[in-house]
Amino acid sequence: MVCLASKFTMCKINRSKILFLMKKMILLISLLFGFQFLSAQNGIIQGRVYNSINNEGVPFAEVLIKGTTTGTTTDIDGNYIIENLEPGLYNLVITFIGFQEKSVFEIQVTNSKPALMDIALSESAEELNEVVVKASPFEKKEESPVSLRTIGVAEIQRNPGGNRDISKVVQSLPGVTTTASFRNDLLIRGGAPNENRFYLDDVEVPNINHFATQGASGGPVGLINVDFIREVDFFSGAFPANRGNTLSSVFNFKQRDGRNDRQGFTFTLGSSDAGVSLEGPLGKKTTYLLSSRYSYLQFLFTALELPFLPTYTDFQAKVKVKLDQKNELTFIGLGAIDRFRLNLSANETEDQQYLLDNLPVNNQWNYTTGMVYKRYQDKGYWTFVASRNMLDNSAYKFENNDESAAKILDYNSQEIENKLRVEHTLRTKGFKFNYGLNYEFVKYNNRTFSRISTPIGEQLIDYASDLKMNKYAFFGQASKKLLTDRLVLSLGFRADGNSYSKEMSNPFRQFSPRFSLAYAFNEKWAVNFNSGLYYQLPPYTILGYKEGNEFVNKTNEITYIRNTHLVGGVEYNSSLNSKITLEGFLKYYQNYPFLLRDSITLANLGGDFGVIGNEPAVSNKQGRSMGMEFLFQQRIFKGYYGIFSYTLGWSQFEDKNGEYVASSWDSRHIVNITGGKRFKKNWEVGLSWRIQSGLPFTPFDEDRSALAANWDILGLGIRDYNQINTGRLNASHTLDLRVDKKWFFNKWSLNLYLDVENVYGQSVVSDVLVLDRDDEGNAQINPAQPNSYLLKYIEDAPGITLPSIGIVIAY
Numbered sequence: 001m002v003c004l005a006s007k008f009t010m011c012k013i014n015r016s017k018i019l020f021l022m023k024k025m026i027l028l029i030s031l032l033f034g035f036q037f038l039s040a041q042n043g044i045i046q047g048r049v050y051n052s053i054n055n056e057g058v059p060f061a062e063v064l065i066k067g068t069t070t071g072t073t074t075d076i077d078g079n080y081i082i083e084n085l086e087p088g089l090y091n092l093v094i095t096f097i098g099f100q101e102k103s104v105f106e107i108q109v110t111n112s113k114p115a116l117m118d119i120a121l122s123e124s125a126e127e128l129n130e131v132v133v134k135a136s137p138f139e140k141k142e143e144s145p146v147s148l149r150t151i152g153v154a155e156i157q158r159n160p161g162g163n164r165d166i167s168k169v170v171q172s173l174p175g176v177t178t179t180a181s182f183r184n185d186l187l188i189r190g191g192a193p194n195e196n197r198f199y200l201d202d203v204e205v206p207n208i209n210h211f212a213t214q215g216a217s218g219g220p221v222g223l224i225n226v227d228f229i230r231e232v233d234f235f236s237g238a239f240p241a242n243r244g245n246t247l248s249s250v251f252n253f254k255q256r257d258g259r260n261d262r263q264g265f266t267f268t269l270g271s272s273d274a275g276v277s278l279e280g281p282l283g284k285k286t287t288y289l290l291s292s293r294y295s296y297l298q299f300l301f302t303a304l305e306l307p308f309l310p311t312y313t314d315f316q317a318k319v320k321v322k323l324d325q326k327n328e329l330t331f332i333g334l335g336a337i338d339r340f341r342l343n344l345s346a347n348e349t350e351d352q353q354y355l356l357d358n359l360p361v362n363n364q365w366n367y368t369t370g371m372v373y374k375r376y377q378d379k380g381y382w383t384f385v386a387s388r389n390m391l392d393n394s395a396y397k398f399e400n401n402d403e404s405a406a407k408i409l410d411y412n413s414q415e416i417e418n419k420l421r422v423e424h425t426l427r428t429k430g431f432k433f434n435y436g437l438n439y440e441f442v443k444y445n446n447r448t449f450s451r452i453s454t455p456i457g458e459q460l461i462d463y464a465s466d467l468k469m470n471k472y473a474f475f476g477q478a479s480k481k482l483l484t485d486r487l488v489l490s491l492g493f494r495a496d497g498n499s500y501s502k503e504m505s506n507p508f509r510q511f512s513p514r515f516s517l518a519y520a521f522n523e524k525w526a527v528n529f530n531s532g533l534y535y536q537l538p539p540y541t542i543l544g545y546k547e548g549n550e551f552v553n554k555t556n557e558i559t560y561i562r563n564t565h566l567v568g569g570v571e572y573n574s575s576l577n578s579k580i581t582l583e584g585f586l587k588y589y590q591n592y593p594f595l596l597r598d599s600i601t602l603a604n605l606g607g608d609f610g611v612i613g614n615e616p617a618v619s620n621k622q623g624r625s626m627g628m629e630f631l632f633q634q635r636i637f638k639g640y641y642g643i644f645s646y647t648l649g650w651s652q653f654e655d656k657n658g659e660y661v662a663s664s665w666d667s668r669h670i671v672n673i674t675g676g677k678r679f680k681k682n683w684e685v686g687l688s689w690r691i692q693s694g695l696p697f698t699p700f701d702e703d704r705s706a707l708a709a710n711w712d713i714l715g716l717g718i719r720d721y722n723q724i725n726t727g728r729l730n731a732s733h734t735l736d737l738r739v740d741k742k743w744f745f746n747k748w749s750l751n752l753y754l755d756v757e758n759v760y761g762q763s764v765v766s767d768v769l770v771l772d773r774d775d776e777g778n779a780q781i782n783p784a785q786p787n788s789y790l791l792k793y794i795e796d797a798p799g800i801t802l803p804s805i806g807i808v809i810a811y
Contacts, residue, residue, distance in 0.1 A: 048119070089636065141240075151166070176670075179608075205389065228255045236248070263279070263280035315336075329374075379428055412447040437473070465551075469499050476493055542593055564587070600721050629646070669691075684738075736757050737755070
């Protein structure tokens with residue numbers, strides 16, 4: 001179950017009853033199916049070992065189950081198969097002369113289908129004929145030796161409190177701050193939620209959440225099906241040159257291929273939604289993945305008497321065609337339909353009335369479709385990516401939620417991007433090169449009618465905007481390994497431009513160099529460094545804002561946001577599949593948009609529902625973020641796994657007077673401890689505990705808020721940005737729990753899980769202004785100021801425990 005209220009949420013759930021029912025259900029299924037589980041041991045791991053640069057099979061490579069002598073060697077085409085395995089998780093080690101050793105962790109083996117694992121090996125930079133080059137179990141890329149974490153699908157699925165949502169899983173890593181437990185806003189190293197970029201099989205996806213905040217990237221529920229994910233690369237710095245328009249992070253989601261032996265399906269039933277996935281062959285050269293999910297939150301929220309009723313539907317698809325060994329074609333699709341309406345019958349309590357006063361009705365849909373063609377050559381490969389994505393967002397609000405009354409808000413907007421990227425990856429004479437071009441054609445339209453409150457009184461915003469623009473970029477990166485692969489150097493650049501304005505049309509004005517260095521003292525110790533200059537375009541809500549027939553922010557010479565990164569660190573890799581890193585970072589922002597109507601930097605917004613940036617702005621503010629991160633990560637070893645991370649950081653941006661003040665994401669201390677244990681008979685228990693310093697907040701302007709003319713429009717308090725972020729919430733800490741039990745049968749498997757967020761109901765108490773109503777629920781007029789209401793404070797965000805019981809059936 002997910003709580004979606006942006007201002008105030010009351011979810012009262014009897015935890016003890018759910019835990020009792022869960023225990024009984026697990027006991028019953030254990031009694032019914034224990035014997036069949038013991039008798040079924042027909043697991044298979046199979047796939048292909050190939051050269052990462054030319055896709056040619058690596059013959060006679062050794063593929064072993066780590067820590068055992070069980071394994072095999074690849075055939076002449078690089079294919080392998082390991083049979084007669086008991087269901088469970090396995091780690092593989094792959095070796096061959098002249099290639100770097102590769103470790104693959106936590107491959108889930110079942111009886112119902114083969115575990116397909118195609119494994120790419122990287123050639124050693126040195127011409128070694130008799131040596132196998134050992135590699136760390138933690139992947140390090142030449143272009144990004146620092147600030148990169150690779151997350152496997154098993155880590156996503158079992159993460160306590162994550163509820164199979166990648167955005168929540170990332171929150172256990174260093175440098176990641178969150179605004180609230182029920183949202184997926186990712187605040188990376190002091191940056192805003194709009195500074196992240198997402199790629200699914202090389203196709204850029206603007207947003208990976210339902211109920212997206214337009215102009216940012218967050219939302220309350222992830223829409224990516226984690227059962228399709230093979231692994232995720234998370235970059236918090238050292239961005240590759242072929243990934244542009246980002247300031248804080250890049251996510252590369254890599255999907256697995258569909259099974260090629262027969263048709264299969266997976267059914268998932270959770271507390272808030274149900275989904276079904278299909279996969280299988282479509283011929284000898286083609287496989288597919290297809291899934292759909294539908295929520296039934298509206299029924300649950302109606303029963304809980306919540307004043308809002310959200311529903312969501314999503315789909316995901318992948319079709320891969322292996323034309324031959326040198327050519328492959330992949331189609332992907334991802335989309336969502338989100339509906340958010342009000343439950344007007346839930347209006348008895350102050351918190352219900354408060355939500356009904358300010359929440360609009362909201363409808364959204366979005367999709368991304370893309371095609372990726374790869375053409376392999378002897379020393380490299382070409383990648384061609386063509387895609388289209390679209391967001392349709394609408395919202396409306398009437399006075400007193402009466403559709404016969406005056407309208408307060410009527411918002412309709414669309415963002416459409418058509419993209420083409422061509423890039424070439426090449427290895428020659430010990431160098432690795434990557435270079436290419438980007439082109440995008442963008443359409444943005446907006447129809448806004450909004451009555452808003454300003455310091456000088458009510459203002460009517462009523463405009464229609466249609467924006468078309470071209471975006472273009474070119475990039476290149478060269479990497480070289482030296483000193484028997486102990487030293488890795490990488491130098492890259494990128495240049496972006498667009499046709500929006502003269503100020504941004506010249507790509508050399510947005511020239512973005514970057515440099516990385518990694519040096520390994522031995523197999524365990526290494527130092528890493530990166531410095532780079534990155535640019536990001538302001539959101540379309542700013543670019544497309546109009547007053548009259550004028551693009552106001554074009555006249556205001558809005559331009560790219562600029563961010564300079566400096567990152568350095570040391571790492572230690574033990575022989576027990578564990579890793580320790582210590583990194584320091586410095587980020588310096590320039591040209592951040594300053595919103596003139598609200599007198600606030602855009603960097604402080606984006607952690608709530610709605611739309612940000614839909615107003616006049618100028619690119620004249622600076623910011624800075626700095627800190628250090630410590631990480632200890634233990635890959636699964638003798639059944640145990642875990643992560644401990646600590647972040648110390650500062651995030652500041654200029655206020656309207658040009659003075660540096662704490663940003664809305666300035667969380668000084670963040671500690672995460674996540675760990676678990678796999679027990680016999682396929683039981684697994686995980687815990688995640690997090691403590692975080694309180695985030696800053698801006699106090700209310702009580703006098704302006706109380707004015708009847710303002711409250712009748714907004715239905716909530718107005719922040720006093722003359723005192724921006726001068727308050728700070730108390731520190732918060734939460735404990736999440738997950739229990740999994742799996743059964744494996746001859747042709748199908750069953751996973752039953754309990755996932756509990758915020759086990760002991762910890763709350764982050766902040767106060768919000770609400771109407772002080774009389775006994776009949778009517779607003780009271782201030783006798784001293786007849787044009788104002790009486791207001792009072794109530795506590796926001798009480799402690800909420802969110803248990804989820806889920807069933808996953810795979811065939």
